[in-house]
Amino acid sequence: MENHHGQNDRKEAHQIVVVMVPLPAQGHLNQLLHLSRHISSYGIPVHYVGTTTHSRQAKLRIHGWDPLAATNIHFHEFPTPSFLSPPPNPNVSFPSHILPLFYASLRLREPVGTLLRSLSTTTTRVVVIHDSVMASVVQDVPSIPNAESYSFVSISAFAISSFHRETGSPIPIEPEILKEAPSIESCVTSEQEIVTSLVVENAVKKLMASTEGDEIRKRAADLGGSIRQSVEDGGVTRMELDSFITHITR
Secondary structure, rough: OOOOOOHHHOHHHHHHHHHHEEOOOOHHHHHHHHHHHHHHHHOEEEEEEEEEEHHHHHHOOOOOHHHHHOOOOEEEOOOOOOOOOOOOOOOOOOOOOHHHHHHHHHHHHHHHHHHHHHHHHHOOEEEEEEHHHHHHHHHHHHHHHOEEEEEOOOOOOOOHHHHHHHHHHHHHHHHHHHHOOOOOOOOOOOOOOOOHHHHHHHHHHHHHOOHHHHHHHHHHHHHHHHHHHHOOOOOOHHHHHHHHHHHHOO
C-alpha cells in the first residue's frame, strides 16, 4: 500500500493497531473495508474482524483493489453463530428478515474481546472503530487500559431522519435545510404501487431531453467533481482523515 503523508507516522506501526468491527451487512462491511485501506496507507496495521462468511463476502465483493494484496490489513474470521433466516416481508420498508443475523452477530463479543486483549499486550495503543450498531460487541474496550473506541455511523443523515419519521419520532429539521433539499415530487410512486414501463420511459425522457434534465446532470457532474476533490491532497475529506490519524497517533 502506498503511504500518505509520512509526517503523520509519529509512532512506529507496531505501536498502534486499528481494529475494525463492521455490522455483517454488505453496505456496512464494504464501508469499513474501504476505511481499513485508507488507514493502512498511513503505515498502521488494521485488523478487520467478523464472521467467516461475511468477511469472505466483503473481500470478494470489493471493487477497485485486492484486499488480499494489502499486507497491512489482517482478517480475523470467527465462526458464524446459528440464527433463523425468515423470508423477506414485502409489507415493511425495513428488511426485518435480516434482524436474526444482527442479533446473532452480537455474540461476537467474546472472540472480539479476546482478540483485543491479545493485541493490547503487544502494542502501545489499540484503536477500535466499530459500526454504531455493534457497540455491545466492543463493550469490553473500557476494561483494556490501552484501548479506545470510536463509533462509525454508516448510514446517511437522510436515512436516519427517514427511519425516525417512519417510527413516529421525526427529527426536527431546520427550514433552511429543507429549502436546499432536492424535490422528489413525481420521482417516486405511492406505497406498493407497481412502476410501469411507461412511467420509467417518461422519467428517462424527462432527464435526457429537457432543461430540467440538463440542470440535474450538471448538478450531478458538479457533485462528482467536488467529491473527487475532497479525497485529494488538501481536500476536506483527506484533511479530516489526516486529522483523525493525527488524533489516534498523538
